[in-house]
Amino acid sequence: MESISIATPPPKFRVSVTKSIFSERWRKLPAKEWSGVSMAGERKPPILRCSRAEEESVDANVAVTHSSDRVTNSTDVGERQNGKCIDDVLEDQGIRIRRRPQTGPPMHNVGPFEFRLENEGNTPRNILEKIIWDKDSELKERKPLTVLHRTLGNAPPPRDFVGALRASYNLTGVPALIAEVKKASPSRGVLREDFDPVQIAKAYERNGAACLSVLTDEKYFQGSFENLEAIRTAGVNCPLLCKEFIIDAWQIYYARSKGADAILLIAAVLPDLDISYMTKICRKLGLAVLVEVHNEREMDRVLSIDGIQLIGINNRDLENFEVDISNTKNLLKGERGEIIRQRDIIVVGESGLFTPEDISYVHDAGVKAVLVGESLIKQEDPGKGIAKLFGKDISVAV
Structure with missing residues (x-):
């Protein structure tokens, strides 16, 4: 507010x-x-x-x-x-x-x-809380659900987000890449002045990205649902993750109407019942769900929920924005890691990944996909930055 x-x-x-x-x-x-x-x-x-x-x-x-x-x-x-x-x-x-x-x-x-x-x-006590409060205010101006339902029939059919990650990992032997189309962030400001979301998305796809993440928050990340829709209608084949701060099921329907194939749910914000309920709605709509965790308590909560296929481990503390990639390794130790392997859950590493050594570190910890934004978008050629990130060309096998 x-x-x-x-x-x-x-x-x-x-x-x-x-x-x-x-x-x-x-x-x-x-x-x-x-x-x-x-x-x-x-x-x-x-x-x-x-x-x-x-x-x-x-x-x-x-x-x-x-x-x-x-x-x-x-x-x-x-x-x-x-x-x-x-x-x-x-x-x-x-x-x-x-x-x-x-x-x-x-x-x-x-x-x-x-x-x-x-x-x-x-x-607000921190930036994430401020974002959530402002998102709550934004939702008061939304379209009626009855109007939104009429647009769902015109949305392109959902694509297999989870399947694309599995296929990429099996072909390349390295974590599948979810490349993020992001202009700015609250902690770093504007990351790319010459920001063309469609051209960046196409460059990521050409250079080996299995899926794309598109920031839709306008106030803090300078993104939009129009960017998501433009990428989807431009002929990009990679499945699209709607990167939004979701606090209401209405937002899921809106993301699907704009062409999303997957959505993000943040355990630091949503109670277990909401995560479970929203996951069921996504299953009905054909959307994949990436549930993001930051600590052991959140990981344990998410593992107690049925139907979870994707868990993102964010190495950034969303209260103070400090980054530590050892967080991924710590959360995949012992019994938690064993449960994830038994259930064949894909773990996505997020934040703080800038070098081939970083990718190798989280891969060894059990990560089969990574979501990367800043270290790619700031490259002169974001698409070619993928080879630098992985230490090799991963496009040939995708």
Whole structure:
């Protein structure tokens, strides 16, 4: 949620101007009252929801519950009906990224402006939390689901993302490459000024990428769903991962309507029920799911969820953005690594991969695919940068 400072604040507090507030008293309402409350604290018509039993009984034929403008997530259906607010669910599962902004002191009207003292309860603690709060605000402006459903029939058929990774690994003997089409990042700023997403995607494909990842977040990564759609309609054959901060099932349908073949779910943000529920929706739509983890707690949570085929290990701490590729090796040790091998789950190494030695290190740890963005996009020729990254030409076998 955007805020504008208008005065020099005392420690831990500052006066700000904001557009709306989600009052703390609504956050703690029991589930039976929650459905009639809007994010602005106003009463609204109740949202139609299925029961927990109905949700758990569906598999490939997921019965998505929605009103005309909202898909109900599993957390809404399950935990809130059990009397838990979402912050309690996140805390129980060790999720530090809070999902609801704008708590704390009430608003004060002065002329045309609304003022509020900012404190720990309504100020993002790190960049990922800020991104998630802003994403929540963006979703209030989305198309109604009924309109979105009409566009799904025009979307190109989904392609086999997992199959493409397996085929590349079997042919090359090195981790399959998911090359990322990314213009900027919050930590590095603009990575490439002469950014042409279609030409970059084609260069990656020519030089051995098995799949592509396309950043769709506009505010922090200067990406867009238009880039995803343009790459898909330009004749690029590589399956496409929609790299978005997904917090609502509606976003999955939107990604599919734009031609996505796979989506990213971040365990640091999503409770287990949402990951499970969204995975079922993706199965219904023919989408692959890459579930991203950062630590042992998240890895254990994801391994407890049925139907997981792809696990991404991000070596970047999303709270402080520090990178350590030994994180991949640590998370694949012992029993966790054995479970992954038994289930034939593809592990994708993410972040901090710049040299052939880095690729070899994560490969030896058990990684069969890598997702690489910055070390390629900053090359003069991003496509030819793939050979430098792997220490050899991997395009001949793809």
